[in-house]
Amino acid sequence: DAGVIQSPRHEVTEMGQEVTLRCKPISGHNSLFWYRQTMMRGLELLIYFNNNVPIDDSGMPEDRFSAKMPNASFSTLKIQPSEPRDSAVYFCASSFGQVNQPQHFGDGTRLSIL
Amino acid sequence: GENVEQHPSTLSVQEGDSAVIKCTYSDSASNYFPWYKQELGKRPQLIIDIRSNVGEKKDQRIAVTLNKTAKHFSLHITETQPEDSAVYFCAATPANEKLTFGTGTRLTIIP
Numbered sequence: 001d002a003g004v005i006q007s008p009r010h011e012v013t014e015m016g017q018e019v020t021l022r023c024k025p026i027s028g029h030n031s032l033f034w035y036r037q038t039m040m041r042g043l044e045l046l047i048y049f050n051n052n053v054p055i056d057d058s059g060m061p062e063d064r065f066s067a068k069m070p071n072a073s074f075s076t077l078k079i080q081p082s083e084p085r086d087s088a089v090y091f092c093a094s095s096f097g098q099v100n101q102p103q104h105f106g107d108g109t110r111l112s113i114l
Numbered sequence: 115g116e117n118v119e120q121h122p123s124t125l126s127v128q129e130g131d132s133a134v135i136k137c138t139y140s141d142s143a144s145n146y147f148p149w150y151k152q153e154l155g156k157r158p159q160l161i162i163d164i165r166s167n168v169g170e171k172k173d174q175r176i177a178v179t180l181n182k183t184a185k186h187f188s189l190h191i192t193e194t195q196p197e198d199s200a201v202y203f204c205a206a207t208p209a210n211e212k213l214t215f216g217t218g219t220r221l222t223i224i225p
Contacts, residue, residue: 033213042215042216042217042218043158043203043215043218044215045212045213048212056211056212058212059212091157091158098209098210099146099207099209099210099211099212099213100145100146100207100208100209100210100213101146102148102160102163103148103160103213104160105150105157105158105159106157107156107157108157
């Protein structure tokens with residue numbers, strides 16, 4: 001099992017640019033979660049999908065953030081336009097079942113907005 | 115929504131001693147309590163979890179206890195080793211609501 005796969009591992013871009021983060025969940029898992037981790041705010045849930053449907057997007061900071069899950073094996077998190085305060089590590093996680101099941105994290109994308 | 119508090123924020127113990135990290139939660143409907151270990155620059159990894167119908171669970175040197183009445187749960191690590199040094203996060207969730215994480219405990223094992 002390859003685990004949750006995220007790309008890119010690192011992203012450095014200038015303010016105002018569009019950023020797209022990608023995630024491939026573990027095969028067979030039907031829930032997918034996007035988290036953001038910063039020193040100030042810790043680990044916070046942005047959005048989660050169950051069976052490709054967004055269930056809770058209350059953690060998405062603002063309209064600049066959007067997420068999609070077009071099929072069971074792929075999801076994207078997009079930031080447009082990006083701002084320096086979006087700099088963080090973004091983790092994708094997946095589980096079989098819903099929120100109260102073990103979640104397996106990917107290696108994360110370290111995003112730096114200059 | 116759920117609120118999880120975690121203490122202490124930092125903890126140093128001598129190698130071979132035990133370490134205890136405590137968390138409290140606010141929502142009495144919470145029924146799932148995982149613990150994650152995160153090494154520097156790495157992803158959070160699930161190390162143990164417990165459900166509300168169980169009071170204690172052990173896995174080798176790691177144990178978790180749950181007190182539903184007091185709404186707190188604890189992670190116990192015995193015979194600590196240098197590789198136990200990491201940040202540990204607790205979390206809680208009521209059914210079908212988002213997982214809420216504690217603020218983390220940085221555990222340092224002193225050789």
